[in-house]
Amino acid sequence: xxxxxxxxxxxxxxxxxxxxxxxxxxxxxxxxxxxxxxxxxxxxxxxxxxxxxxxxxxxxxxxxxxxxxxxxxxxxxxxxxxxxxxxxxxxxxxxxxxxxxxxxxxxxxxxxxxxxxxxxxxxxxxxxxxxxxxxxxxxxxxxxxxxxxxxxxxxxxxxxxxxxxxxxxxxxxxxxxxxxxxxxxxxxxxxxxxxxxxxxxxxxxxxxxxxxxxxxxxxxxxxxxxxxxxxxxxxxxxxxxxxx
Amino acid sequence: xxxxxxxxxxxxxxxxxxxxxxxxxxxxxxxxxxxxxxxxxxxxxxxxxxxxxxxxxxxxxxxxxxxxxxxxxxxxxxxxxxxxxxxxxxxxxxxxxxxxxxxxxxxxxxxxxxxxxxxxxxxxxxxxxxxxxxxxxxxxxxxxxxxxxxxxxxxxxxxxxxxxxxxxxxxxxxxxxxxxxxxxxxxxxxxxxxxxxxxxxxxxxxxxxxxxxxxxxxxxxxxxxxxxxxxxxxxxxxxxxxxxxxxxxxxxxxxxxxxxxxxxxxxxxxxxxxx
Numbered sequence: 001x002x003x004x005x006x007x008x009x010x011x012x013x014x015x016x017x018x019x020x021x022x023x024x025x026x027x028x029x030x031x032x033x034x035x036x037x038x039x040x041x042x043x044x045x046x047x048x049x050x051x052x053x054x055x056x057x058x059x060x061x062x063x064x065x066x067x068x069x070x071x072x073x074x075x076x077x078x079x080x081x082x083x084x085x086x087x088x089x090x091x092x093x094x095x096x097x098x099x100x101x102x103x104x105x106x107x108x109x110x111x112x113x114x115x116x117x118x119x120x121x122x123x124x125x126x127x128x129x130x131x132x133x134x135x136x137x138x139x140x141x142x143x144x145x146x147x148x149x150x151x152x153x154x155x156x157x158x159x160x161x162x163x164x165x166x167x168x169x170x171x172x173x174x175x176x177x178x179x180x181x182x183x184x185x186x187x188x189x190x191x192x193x194x195x196x197x198x199x200x201x202x203x204x205x206x207x208x209x210x211x212x213x214x215x216x217x218x219x220x221x222x223x224x225x226x227x228x229x230x231x232x233x234x235x236x237x238x239x240x241x242x243x244x
Numbered sequence: 245x246x247x248x249x250x251x252x253x254x255x256x257x258x259x260x261x262x263x264x265x266x267x268x269x270x271x272x273x274x275x276x277x278x279x280x281x282x283x284x285x286x287x288x289x290x291x292x293x294x295x296x297x298x299x300x301x302x303x304x305x306x307x308x309x310x311x312x313x314x315x316x317x318x319x320x321x322x323x324x325x326x327x328x329x330x331x332x333x334x335x336x337x338x339x340x341x342x343x344x345x346x347x348x349x350x351x352x353x354x355x356x357x358x359x360x361x362x363x364x365x366x367x368x369x370x371x372x373x374x375x376x377x378x379x380x381x382x383x384x385x386x387x388x389x390x391x392x393x394x395x396x397x398x399x400x401x402x403x404x405x406x407x408x409x410x411x412x413x414x415x416x417x418x419x420x421x422x423x424x425x426x427x428x429x430x431x432x433x434x435x436x437x438x439x440x441x442x443x444x445x446x447x448x449x450x451x452x453x454x455x456x457x458x459x460x461x462x463x464x465x466x467x468x469x470x471x472x473x474x475x476x477x478x479x480x481x482x483x484x485x486x487x488x489x490x491x492x493x494x495x496x497x498x499x500x501x502x503x504x505x506x507x508x509x510x511x512x513x514x515x516x517x518x519x
Contacts, residue, residue: 133490
C-alpha cells in the first residue's frame with residue numbers, strides 16, 4: 001500500500017546539535033504510528049519537520065510520493081490542511097470562541113462559506129463532546145476540554161493525517177482519559193495518525209506500529225506487542241522500565 | 245472688570261466668563277489633533293511593526309532569484325523603518341514641528357496649521373507605536389503562530405486573524421498612554437501657531453497679564469481631559485475582554501437547555517452534565 005507520509009534520510013540540527021540523524025519511516029493510510037522515546041530523542045522535532053514548523057536540513061518528506069521540500073507544485077496551505085497537528089500546549093486561538101477556533105481555518109484556508117464551516121465545526125465538536133461549549137473562550141476551559149477542541153479544530157479541516165505532539169503530557173492525570181478515548185475513536189474510524197506519546201497503554205492498545213527513537217535515530221520499530229513486549233535493545237528496555 | 249484687589253478666584257471666574265469660548269475651542273482643537281494624530285500614528289505603527297516583524301519566507305530548497313530580490317528589498321525597507329523610528333524617537337516633538345513646518349515653507353509648501361499638527365503628531369506617534377506594537381506581537385505566545393501555520397494560514401492571515409487581535413488587546417494600556425501623552429504634548433504645537441488649548445491660553449493670559457490664573461485654568465482642563473480619557477479606555481478594555489461567564493448550549497432533546505457558567509462553578513456544572 002502506498003504510504004501517505006514517507007520520510008527519507010531526514011536530518012535536522014539546531015546549531016551544532018544534531019537532533020535528527022537520518023530518519024526513515026512511512027505511514028500508510030489508516031495506520032496509527034506511535035513514536036516513543038525519552039525526551040531529547042528527536043520525536044517532537046520529527047513531527048514538527050513533517051509539518052514544516054521546522055525546516056529540515058536534509059532528506060525528503062514525501063506526501064503521496066511527492067517531496068514537499070522540493071516539489072514547487074504543492075500548494076502549501078492545502079498541504080497543511082491535509083496534515084493536521086495537535087500540540088502539547090493546545091494552542092487554541094485565545095481571541096476566539098470554541099466555535100470560531102474550529103471555523104476560521106476552514107473559511108480562511110479552504111475558502112468555505114460561514115454556514116458550511118459552522119456545520120462542519122459543529123459536527124466535529126459533537127464528536128469530541130464539546131458542542132455545549134461553542135461560545136466559551138479557551139481560557140474558560142480545562143486542559144482536557146481545550147485539547148478536545150484542538151482535535152476538533154484539526155478535524156474540521158478534513159485532514160488525511162493528524163500529527164499529535166504529546167497531546168496528553170500537559171494534562172492533569174484525570175483528564176488524560178477523555179483525550180485518549182477521543183483519539184482511540186478516531187483511530188477506529190480509520191484516520192491516519194502519528195502520535196508522539198508517553199502513554200504506553202495507548203500505544204499498546206491503539207497503535208498499528210510503534211517507533212522507538214533514541215538519540216536522533218529510529219532504534220527499533222514494529223508491531224506494539226513486539227516492540228513493547230519483547231524489546232531487543234537495552235536502551236528500549238531501560239526506557240520501558242522507567243515508564244512503569 | 246476686576247480691580248487690583250480682586251482675589252485669585254475672582255480672576256478665574258472673570259477669565260472663564262470672558263474667555264470660556266476661547267478655551268472651549270482650544271480644547272476642541274487639542275482633542276481633534278490628539279485623537280486623529282494618535283489614530284493615524286497607530287495605523288503607521290501597525291504597518292511599520294508588521295514589516296519589521298516579517299522574516300524572509302523560508303524557501304525550502306526552492307531558492308530562486310526572485311526570492312533573493314524580495315529578501316534584499318525587505319531588508320532595505322526594514323533598515324529605512326529602523327532609521328525612521330530612531331529619528332522620531334530621538335528628537336523632541338517641538339523640534340520636529342518647527343523643522344517640518346518651516347522646512348515645508350522653505351520648499352515652497354505652506355501647510356495649514358491644523359493639517360501640520362495632525363501630520364506631526366501622527367508620524368511622531370507612529371514611531372513610538374511601531375515599537376509598542378512590535379512588543380505586542382512578541383508578547384503573543386509562539387504556539388499561536390504555530391497553530392495558525394499548522395492549519396495552513398499564510399503569514400498575513402495569521403497576523404490579521406490570530407496574532408494582532410491578541411497583540412492589540414495586550415498593548416491597549418500603552419496605546420491609551422500615547423493618547424494621553426498626545427493630549428498633553430500637543431501643547432508644544434503652539435510654536436507653529438496651532439490654535440490648541442495652550443496657544444489660546446497664551447493669548448488670553450497676555451490680554452490682562454494674568455498668567456497664573458489662565459494657566460491654572462487650562463491645567464485643570466488638561467487634567468479633566470486626561471482623566472476622562474483614561475476612564476473611557478479602561479471601559480473599552482473591559483468590553484474587549486468580554487464577559488467572565490459563558491452559556492452552555494444544550495441539545496434539543498435536553499431539558500437543561502442553557503446554563504450560564506462562571507469560572508467558579510464550571511467544574512461543578514460539568515460534573516452534573518456528565519452524569
